[in-house]
Amino acid sequence: MAGHSQFKNIMHRKGAQDAKRAKQFAKVIREITVAARSGLPDPASNPRLRAAISAAREVNMPKDTVERAVKKATGAGGGDDYTEVRYEGYGPAGVAVIVEALTDNRNRTASDVRAAFSKHGGSLGETNSVSFMFNRVGVIVYPGSAASEDDMLEAAIDAGAENVVSADENHEITCAVESFFTVRDALEARFGEPEKAKLDWRPENSVPLDEEKARSVLKLLDVLEDSDDVQNVYANFDLSEDVAAALSA
Template sequence: MSGHSKWATTKRHKAAIDAKRGKIFSVISKEISLATRDGGKDAEFNPRLRTLILKAKQANMPSDNIDRAVKKGAGELGGVIYEELLYEGYGPGGVGLIVEVTTDNKNRSASDVRSTFSKRGGNLAGVGALAFNFKRKGQFLLALDKMPEDDLTELALDNEAEDVLVEDDHYEVVCETADFDRLAEAFEKKGIEPDSSELAYLPNILVPIEDEDTARKVMNLIEALEELEDVKAVHGNYDMDKPLLEKISL
């Protein structure tokens, strides 16, 4: 989705996300376990793990939860084995959606995602049907009052950011996936907490959504997907103008 659509979506979901702290902890725990499995449990030598631990602390995740997730990833505790999967589908208005899943049960995840698409006016697509329309990037969104534009631009470019966009009420910083952890650490050292930071699938082509009914249906589908147990993130190629986004947020 475009930067302003993602920003508005982030703000729209903030209250709901705060109320779903348990889901957030579950998602981060899985990511920490996977990062530990792939890169080792020493955060000093595993930048992805270090970034995720920072994310966990920013979400006020208890230290015991973090330690347990690391031990699971290191094989020190028995338990499930997680896999990372992508599902692709179409929503109302022809919007394309990429759904990131971390799961220990592929059959459950596929059933939940397919059912949610169907019930909310969309349909699950085959592998590769949509992925070519997206590029994998690091994305940071920050309110304008987090830091001056010149300071942000300097920090971002000094840490290999690809682009810095200035919107009406926020900044968007985009980088290659390999540079995401470096930028996250740079923000941490400055004491700056982005409003959103993730490895996202950014669309190459946007689908404009201009009517309120379709906009609500798209957002309802995304929110329903995000509520599923195994869903880590949902990325879309929709574009809604600011007045419409504000209207459906009421």
């Protein structure tokens, strides 16, 4: 958990923001495409599409771009056909890595992911070779100003959530995967749209890394994230404040 969030923060400080934004848009459009085809094109009746549109807002995607993506996915021809695939393996220092992808060519994506692991000190494993070290959970985040700690805790418990961690900046609600949409909808009805709502992989234990090993791991994750087919990358490493500061310098 710590490793993944710190990795995101470090990556977001990098340059080439326009290129990153275009890549973010492409990844969200893929998710919108798959979500729109998995059910009705109406977000109100399609929880996955509603989550995808929420992710689009998170990266500031224009509303008309979202609407075009939904229309293209559900129109005649429907554009590209994507398949969901998951890869698992180990990076440098024995760090466990989960890669989620949406691809229109499984062979290309598998080859790219395998090459990334091989070139950067890791090894691609079989499905479920590392996922047993993670918990799959639903995560919903509200700004701290959305409610008091007590009100959020009460509402989350009533909605069926498993845990709430509140701080000045935000409230993070976690729940079982099967109750994710129910919990999110109940909280949205009371507090409005959340800042973030997604399914996540949370490691049960983390591998502490020094600066040298951290650079190697982050290089692998950076290459994986840079793939057009890859949607999400999760890893079970932990960085001390000193190491994180050194990497961000």
